[in-house]
Amino acid sequence: MHTGVSYFSSRTLRHVRDDLRNIADHDCTYVVHCYTETDLAYYRETMREIADATREAGLEVWFDPWGAAGIFSGETLTRFPLDHPATWQVLSEGRRIGASCPNHPDTRGFLREWIDACAAAGGDVLFWDEPHFYTGLWRRDFSGAWACRCVVCVSLFHDRYRHPMPADFTPEVRAFRESSLTELLTDLCRYGHEKGMRNALCLLPTDLTAHGFPQPEERLRQALERRAGDANPAAVESMMHIGVGDFDTAAAISDLDIFGCDPYWYLFGTDAQPFVRAYSGLAKAAAEKHGRGLQLWLQAFSVPAGREDELRSGVRVAEDLGATHLAAWSFEGTASMSQIRCRRPEVVWSILGEEFRRLRNTT
Secondary structure: OEEEEEEOOOOOHHHHHHHHHHHHHOOOOEEEEEOOHHHHHHOHHHHHHHHHHHHHOOOEEEEEOOOHHHOOOOOOOOOHHHHOHHHEEEEOOOOEEEEEOOOOHHHHHHHHHHHHHHHHHOOOEEEEEOOOOOOHHHHOOOOOOOEOOOHHHHHHHHHHHOOOOOOOOOHHHHHHHHHHHHHHHHHHHHHHHHOOOEEEEEEOOOOOHHHOOOHHHHHHHHHHHHHOOOOOHHHHHHHHOOOOOOHHHHHOOOOOOEEEEOOOHHHHOOOHHHHHHHHHHHHHHHHHHOOOEEEEEEEOOOOOOOOOOHHHHHHHHHHHOOOOEEEEEOHHHHOOOOOOOOOOHHHHHHHHHHHHHHHHHHO
């Protein structure tokens, strides 16, 4: 099993080298470097140097479009929508949001430029991190409004379904959003292969109630009732539908090499064993059907004190399912980011090192 960790802690090469040695000492075999829009604007040569240092440490180089265009996940800001307001997503209630639409041609052109930069820096794998439309839940927007009803999306929806796009979150709207993301990824994965890199895709768990975990949706329903007095099923679904729920269709994307998910049980407020097994099992079935490697993620951010040993349960499930890749978000228990650092990051990092070492010694 390949073992890895995400990294965004420094751009100063001497510090990065020290951290890479630390990562290698924790028995990782690859690093998912967050290649942000800030890096794209100001650190391109630095990112090439970091990639070189990563390989010198015996580690494979993955690049993550962290927060790029507001489409991929990440605790960072996006500049592209500010410079290209025509690409903004439009909410169902008419508001425009500073995140670019996955269907807009300029957005797709920009993401191809990001791939070019990764190729120039010497990336081995492109890590497509939780692609999604605007997610109000992540911005404390409990209006229930969803995206996107921009002119491009409205036109494409009409072409596909032969009637106007509704303002309500219908099954057709959901299907359209998912197909828009998979079509974007199909284009990006193909281009990544043309540039000599492999492609990995990670999806967030969705459809929680359908898979036996109604508690998160009930908590959201209660929050909506407190803030907006609206807890209708469509509003809840629109806020809980993040990314792509159809794992089989996603894993079938041409030019995809590795498929997986990040069943973050701490984040969703569930028990580790059943939650990880349910979504990891779905990812495994899809990956095996389409001949992809299987990657599973461990939550190494916002881990409460006293619950660090639950990480071992996540590792055991990944091991039982035969995952080809396991990774943790993020380096050193995300100690460098105060908003989501683990309560005891040093304990989390130590446990990850122990478990990765055990895996590397037994496989």
